[in-house]
């Protein structure tokens with residue numbers, strides 16, 4: 001293993017404040033390059049690179065954004081993955097049905113999205129007991145089956161990076177889930193490539209920002225969050241372009257995430273999404289289950 005790869009693995013597993021400050025202070029770019037070149041050295045590298053695009057439907061405003069977003073994705077020729085919250089599926093069934101009809105993939109994002117200030121305030125998913133976590137997952141499975149007629153195979157934990165230990169994957173495996181996309185790339189053993197956990201559940205790590213490699217590169221980080229640092233015109237799109245080039249060059253995996261309403265509310269987010277269209281780059285775009293199928297058939 002090259003020194004870059006082992007450094008990326010060691011630092012990314014527990015990036016303390018001094019490490020993050022040093023990496024960010026140096027501009028982050030070198031770390032992002034190391035991360036993708038580490039993917040290129042790994043056994044699970046993906047010839048030509050791969051891209052997945054996902055959205056979390058966390059709030060009523062996200063649900064109400066689904067119709068125009070579906071239209072836009074159709075024009076961009078992107079088939080995406082949507083993490084859905086059972087309680088919002090019940091409140092906005094027609095909007096969620098549009099996703100199914102358009103051929104997008106749905107992921108279990110729990111029934112009430114613990115820590116969501118509207119649905120389940122003050123409790124984070126990783127602070128629930130295993131029994132409560134199992135209940136949140138099972139209820140969302142049931143809701144999607146009954147309301148949308150869909151059997152879910154994948155999961156995204158509320159709040160990236162707050163799942164730790166093996167219990168999480170055991171829980172998913174126990175409920176018949178075959179994959180998850182819940183961990184930032186820098187924290188994944190695989191440096192961001194899809195990986196099969198010992199519990200048999202695949203993890204599709206979420207890509208991080210090329211300038212702030214320990215933060216997920218999403219519309220919250222780039223545009224909406226307090227202190228968002230990529231609000232300038234074209235900045236978010238440029239970071240996507242840079243990541244696409246790195247993933248393509250190294251046979252890496254780019255797994256980008258946006259909030260549905262942000263695509264409508266921020267022209268910068270719409271520009272970033274347009275950048276992800278296969279009309280603009282050579283990376284195949286896959287849902288997680290599509291990519292999983294091709295990984296298993298190898």
Ligand SMILES: [Zn+2]
Nearest residue numbers: 209211212229
């Ligand atoms: Zn950043």
